[in-house]
Amino acid sequence: MSRRSRSGLLHGLMTNRKAMVGAVILLVFILLALLAPVLFPGNPSRITAMASQEPSAEYWLGTTAKGQDVLALTVHGARMSLFVGLAAGVMSTIIGILVGLTSAYFGRAIDETLSVVTNIFLLIPGLPLLVILAAFMPPGVGTVIFVLIITGWAGSARVLRSQALSIRSKDFVAASQVTGDRAGWIMWREILPNMASVVMGTLLGCIIGAIGAQAGLEFLGLGDTSTVSWGTNLYWAGNEGALLTGSWWVFLPSGLCIALVAFALSLFNYAVDEVTNPRLRTVKKRSATAPLSRTEDAT
Secondary structure, eight states: OOHHHHHHHHHHHHTOHHHHHHHHHHHHHHHHHHHHHHHSOSOTTSOOSOTTOOOOSSSTTOBOTTSOBHHHHHHHHHHHHHHHHHHHHHHHHHHHHHHHHHHHHHOHHHHHHHHHHHHHHHHSOHHHHHHHHHHHSOOSHHHHHHHHHHHHHHHHHHHHHHHHHHHHTSHHHHHHHHTTOOHHHHIIIIIGGGGHHHHHHHHHHHHHHHHHHHHHHHHTTOSOTTSOOHHHHHHHHHHTTHHHHTOHHHHHHHHHHHHHHHHHHHHHHHHHHHHHOHHHHHHHHHHHHHHHHHHHHHO
16 A cells, blocks of 8 residues: 555544544543543442442442442453453454455465364354353453464454455555565565455454453453453443442443444544545445535426
């Protein structure tokens, strides 16, 4: 991808409403995660008030059944949830790039072998595999990230392989092969830059999936319940009977935060599609000019 096309992609995202809304939402959560120790110093799990207090001026999101500040737990939970989602999403995408590019470029036996491995991971049901791996491995953040990577790379590898196969047949790739460029150079400097939009969309999808999967594992009690994250907040809310007692302020904030982050990433993903897909740009232009054409016809 040329410097002009990269600048065009950046300019397109900066002028896209969906991208800007998604970026603002993500920036708010990132700032909250970074400033959590400043806003709520100390251990967020400590007991600071009476149990099961409703939201008030002193405790904006109320307290849990143990007397913990729900707002402190929610803000500190953003640190772990965003970190795990970002780490697992990036690593899954990197593995998908390595497998997809290698399979598409070399073909033959290497392609067949990697395709078989990818298909095996795609055929295994994701949730049962997550539960089994998390149940039999020692609890901890590293275990959660490892499990999410193992169960999340195959889909991205399949998508990236298909795109790489299409680009590999282009003339500029054949020209690089004729001039004697090495395989690694061709894959990373010729094929991969032309897959930037697909890679970005895959990365955003992996991050969304990782955040949701982490919350699901921890809600089932298969994560490290001693850490503070949005998933563990939901786990303790369920164990302490927040749903049964109607203490909506205990479980709603963490669930809403997960939904907002996924919504922001989805908006950014849609914006990337609109900027990089000529068909979507054409449809958008036609819809924008349609009222004008009807007015002209009426006159």
